[in-house]
Amino acid sequence: MADIIPLKSLPEWKALEGHYEKISKLHLRDLFAADPRRGEKFTVEAAGIYFDYSKHRVTSGTVNHLCDLAEASGLREKIEDMFTGEKINLTEGRAVLHTALRAPRNATIVVDGENVVPHVHAVLEKMQQFADKVRSGHWRGHTGKAIKNIVNIGIGGSDLGPVMAYEALRHYSQRGLVFRFVSNVDGADFAEAVIDLDPAETLFIVASKTFTTQETMANAGTARDWALEALKDEAAIAKHFVAVSTNAARVAAFGIDTANMFGFWDWVGGRYSMFSAIGLSTMIAIGPKHFGEMLAGAREMDEHYRNAAFEENIPALMGLLGIWNNNFFGAQSIAVLPYEQYLKRFPAYLQQLTMESNGKRVTIDGRAVDYQTSQVYWGEPGTNGQHSFYQLIHQGTKLIPCDFIAFSKTHHKLGRHHDLLMANVFAQAEALAFGKTVEELKAEGVKDWLLPHKTFEGNRPSTTMLLDELTPAALGRLVALYEHSVFTQGMIWQVGPFDQWGVELGKALAGRIAPELEAGEEPELKHDSSTNALIRRYRAAR
Ligand code: G6Q
Numbered sequence: 001m002a003d004i005i006p007l008k009s010l011p012e013w014k015a016l017e018g019h020y021e022k023i024s025k026l027h028l029r030d031l032f033a034a035d036p037r038r039g040e041k042f043t044v045e046a047a048g049i050y051f052d053y054s055k056h057r058v059t060s061g062t063v064n065h066l067c068d069l070a071e072a073s074g075l076r077e078k079i080e081d082m083f084t085g086e087k088i089n090l091t092e093g094r095a096v097l098h099t100a101l102r103a104p105r106n107a108t109i110v111v112d113g114e115n116v117v118p119h120v121h122a123v124l125e126k127m128q129q130f131a132d133k134v135r136s137g138h139w140r141g142h143t144g145k146a147i148k149n150i151v152n153i154g155i156g157g158s159d160l161g162p163v164m165a166y167e168a169l170r171h172y173s174q175r176g177l178v179f180r181f182v183s184n185v186d187g188a189d190f191a192e193a194v195i196d197l198d199p200a201e202t203l204f205i206v207a208s209k210t211f212t213t214q215e216t217m218a219n220a221g222t223a224r225d226w227a228l229e230a231l232k233d234e235a236a237i238a239k240h241f242v243a244v245s246t247n248a249a250r251v252a253a254f255g256i257d258t259a260n261m262f263g264f265w266d267w268v269g270g271r272y273s274m275f276s277a278i279g280l281s282t283m284i285a286i287g288p289k290h291f292g293e294m295l296a297g298a299r300e301m302d303e304h305y306r307n308a309a310f311e312e313n314i315p316a317l318m319g320l321l322g323i324w325n326n327n328f329f330g331a332q333s334i335a336v337l338p339y340e341q342y343l344k345r346f347p348a349y350l351q352q353l354t355m356e357s358n359g360k361r362v363t364i365d366g367r368a369v370d371y372q373t374s375q376v377y378w379g380e381p382g383t384n385g386q387h388s389f390y391q392l393i394h395q396g397t398k399l400i401p402c403d404f405i406a407f408s409k410t411h412h413k414l415g416r417h418h419d420l421l422m423a424n425v426f427a428q429a430e431a432l433a434f435g436k437t438v439e440e441l442k443a444e445g446v447k448d449w450l451l452p453h454k455t456f457e458g459n460r461p462s463t464t465m466l467l468d469e470l471t472p473a474a475l476g477r478l479v480a481l482y483e484h485s486v487f488t489q490g491m492i493w494q495v496g497p498f499d500q501w502g503v504e505l506g507k508a509l510a511g512r513i514a515p516e517l518e519a520g521e522e523p524e525l526k527h528d529s530s531t532n533a534l535i536r537r538y539r540a541a542r
Pocket of ligand 1: 156157158207209212213216270271272500
């Protein structure tokens with residue numbers, strides 16, 4: 001690996017440090033007052049997203065410095081490396097090609113001497129045929145009944161994308177079908193998911209890239225027992241279980257006919273897999289046509305990211321603004337606040353995408369970083385959050401940049417609801433930026449002793465993303481936007497966003513303790529004294 005110049009030694013980083021000293025005290029009130037066109041100037045519109053970042057503590061100089069940093073970090077070349085199938089996941093020796101999942105049929109992307117695009121489209125076609133059969137009632141269960149319930153069993157990347165997309169696009173879903181998602185190894189998750197379902201009408205999608213994940217295998221085994229108890233015939237498995245995996249041998253060993261296996265490839269990371277066969281439940285819910293629209297939306301964002309100058313590049317700007325707030329203003333988290341009820345699982349989905357990708361403390365060449373990496377992502381749909389944690393964002397001691405996501409059109413035109421929702425999102429961003437001054441409060445007749453309590457400092461940064469309507473294409477664009485923003489940050493922080501050794505550790509440790517809990521005789525425990533005592537207590541009480 002060529003020597004990497006440490007981030008903080010880059011002249012472009014040092015220039016940003018100097019620039020920060022100059023402008024960090026500026027207030028958004030002054031920035032807006034100084035330039036009446038600021039609210040239009042610091043915006044980009046592309047790939048169906050109006051991206052307003054005028055309420056960040058930036059000047060044109062800041063944007064230039066941040067884009068210079070991106071150039072100096074080799075972001076342009078790294079984007080090309082990703083899109084063209086270079087093995088940029090260095091610690092696992094893999095290409096990173098979630099963008100190939102939405103590549104047009106005539107594209108050519110070569111990995112290990114082979115064009116992967118025809119494989120992608122072959123799987124999409126197989127998914128389509130299967131989805132059509134289930135949606136039309138032609139896929140019958142073992143007793144001849146049509147399938148009414150689809151239960152996706154998977155965890156992490158094999159769950160969060162599918163469940164988020166199902167919730168987001170519920171408006172487009174076939175309402176006669178019931179969708180459930182089981183992820184947790186806690187038996188309550190499975191038990192509650194199937195409590196009102198008829199096994200004869202239920203299809204399980206076992207979604208696991210490796211087909212070895214403890215939680216998923218436990219849930220799949222329980223599902224098998226649950227189905228067989230009612231259907232009483234091993235032959236039923238073929239009608240009630242399909243798999244999404246890269247591991248055909250394991251799928252066959254589980255008893256699923258590999259003809260009913262939908263494949264993907266090691267160049268699709270778990271948290272980047274919702275557009276692959278991992279999205280089978282999504283396709284069954286919304287249909288192949290809408291699934292195709294979602295892919296097209298993501299593709300639009302891919303093309304924008306690959307081609308637009310950084311100054312006008314939404315994912316690049318989003319990533320860079322995150323670095324500005326995180327590494328210079330010390331903001332440790334980002335609140336993701338969709339003013340769209342259907343996006344209620346979007347923050348949870350983003351938590352994995354962002355934090356599992358860039359929650360790293362060493363660089364790709366193994367040096368400990370001497371700067372902050374991934375922010376903590378969290379959030380809830382508006383307006384609910386306003387009545388809970390927004391207090392802290394407005395008047396607390398922490399700086400929390402916010403991503404507001406809103407749509408001009410609603411799927412439900414109910415009286416004034418949508419206008420009220422939109423009034424709230426605009427008002428929140430305005431209040432965060434401009435606050436409320438003592439003078440304004442005095443003019444309203446607020447008593448002196450209450451003034452400190454009612455004052456809002458303002459100067460709290462936020463982005464507002466305004467889209468037309470939450471369609472499948474819009475969801476595709478949004479997801480790809482965040483994927484590429486994560487990539488932008490990972491490349492600048494010099495970390496590897498595509499491995500997850502922290503997750504692997506948990507998998508290994510639980511595997512060691514489980515037999516100790518289940519052994520008849522108390523085994524010799526060799527953990528720390530706390531873990532030993534907890535294990536003993538649990539064994540005595542279980
Ligand atoms: C995602 C991670 C992780 C993974 C799950 C499930 O990027 O690798 O969340 O998706 O651990 O793994 P399997 O799909 O192999 O069951």
